[in-house]
Amino acid sequence: MSIIEERARALMDRYAFKEIRIPALERLSLFQRSTGDTTDIVEKQMYAFSDRDEAETTVALRPEGTPGVVRAYIDAGLDRRDPEQRFFYSGPMFRRERPQKGRYRQFFQFGIEVFGRADAACDAELLTLIRDLGVELGILLHIQINSIGDSECRPKFRDALIQWGRTNWARLCEDCHNRIERNPLRLLDCKIDADLAKSAPSSLDYLCEACRTHFDTVKRLTSAAGVEFTVNPGLVRGLDYYTRTAFEVMAEGLGAQNTVIAGGRYDGLVEAMGGAAIPGIGFAIGVDRLALALHAAEVVKERTPDAAIIPIGEAARAQAMVLAHDLRAMGQLQIELLSSDRKVKALLQRAGKIGARFAVIFGDDELAKRVVQLKDLKAGTQEEVPISRLIGALSRPAKA
Numbered sequence: 001m002s003i004i005e006e007r008a009r010a011l012m013d014r015y016a017f018k019e020i021r022i023p024a025l026e027r028l029s030l031f032q033r034s035t036g037d038t039t040d041i042v043e044k045q046m047y048a049f050s051d052r053d054e055a056e057t058t059v060a061l062r063p064e065g066t067p068g069v070v071r072a073y074i075d076a077g078l079d080r081r082d083p084e085q086r087f088f089y090s091g092p093m094f095r096r097e098r099p100q101k102g103r104y105r106q107f108f109q110f111g112i113e114v115f116g117r118a119d120a121a122c123d124a125e126l127l128t129l130i131r132d133l134g135v136e137l138g139i140l141l142h143i144q145i146n147s148i149g150d151s152e153c154r155p156k157f158r159d160a161l162i163q164w165g166r167t168n169w170a171r172l173c174e175d176c177h178n179r180i181e182r183n184p185l186r187l188l189d190c191k192i193d194a195d196l197a198k199s200a201p202s203s204l205d206y207l208c209e210a211c212r213t214h215f216d217t218v219k220r221l222t223s224a225a226g227v228e229f230t231v232n233p234g235l236v237r238g239l240d241y242y243t244r245t246a247f248e249v250m251a252e253g254l255g256a257q258n259t260v261i262a263g264g265r266y267d268g269l270v271e272a273m274g275g276a277a278i279p280g281i282g283f284a285i286g287v288d289r290l291a292l293a294l295h296a297a298e299v300v301k302e303r304t305p306d307a308a309i310i311p312i313g314e315a316a317r318a319q320a321m322v323l324a325h326d327l328r329a330m331g332q333l334q335i336e337l338l339s340s341d342r343k344v345k346a347l348l349q350r351a352g353k354i355g356a357r358f359a360v361i362f363g364d365d366e367l368a369k370r371v372v373q374l375k376d377l378k379a380g381t382q383e384e385v386p387i388s389r390l391i392g393a394l395s396r397p398a399k400a
Ligand code: HAM
Pocket: 063, 064, 065, 066, 095, 097, 102, 103, 104, 105, 106, 107, 108, 109, 111, 112, 113, 239, 259, 260, 261, 262, 263, 264, 281, 282, 283, 284, 285, 286, 287, 288, 289
């Protein structure tokens, strides 16, 4: 398990979330209805194919987890029986995107979804959870939030964007020309020049009273919890189901693909998918990207073996198994047992190559005396050490 998943799971336990496992394969129609027909994900990036059943159902590899969780929640009748639920899930997702650093066709998400909570305190709690994850992992995360309104106020914002798009038609890119009627919110997300984007209408200017109060309360409670964030009025999400609070979280050292966590509220989705009118909110961690960020910040250094064991001769080869087991089990050390078929010089080179701190070398003479030759590969020194003291010698902190 990656360190990210390990820490995220520990946090889930403290925040009282339950794990849900969802299928990697679903009907294509599930994503068309939830992620959205006019999104890039559904329009261009699905791995979809015929199930070859009588009904000729088209199935698809999931591009994200939220639709599957919503479907499972409704199928289990929780929306009517016990609507307030907190779930987490993890696993591979699939999008046919142009691969580059931090953007893959199969990638790993760790996501959470909360159902039945319309209050702004829930939004703030999720932002606190993201802050806590950053602290746990020892990495600086920048949280950006926005409100994109709801079914009452969004249509006015949408109209304003279409109007703005028509006025600036000549300066918009081709993708934007296609989006203008179908998905005008994405105009803010596209390759329009930065100055032009600044002149676009902001969703915050169109919020209805209820959405404004919600957003103000999210900001107040998040600040009160000591979580830092910035408001980005240009933040719109690439998926259709969002309402009100939307957020993205960036890490440093990643280049263009620097959004490591993203999510928001989706108060209309459960009902739109055939369930009761239950609000929802969630986010997904892009685990691959966050792992790149941890490496860039040098938070995670790959663990290298504490020792490589180099037995010389038949008797030593048999004894090496026992010794490796004892060091692993009792010393909790990372031990790599090297092949005894090669020359000692080659094996020492191999030990250096895998980054082992020590080489533990022994043959018949050493076995008879119950000792080993312990070579410190970093310091270049060698000493004879009794096997009974080996764990202590291998666990010594390295000299700075
Ligand atoms: P999303 O913004 O599409 O949201 O993806 C969430 C995160 O997954 C991104 O911020 C990014 O870190 C990672 N990600 C997305 N695509 C790729 C890719 N091709 N390669 C590597 N990493 C990628 C969702 O998926 C929503 N389901 C989040 C959510 C949950 N909203 C509410 N609940």
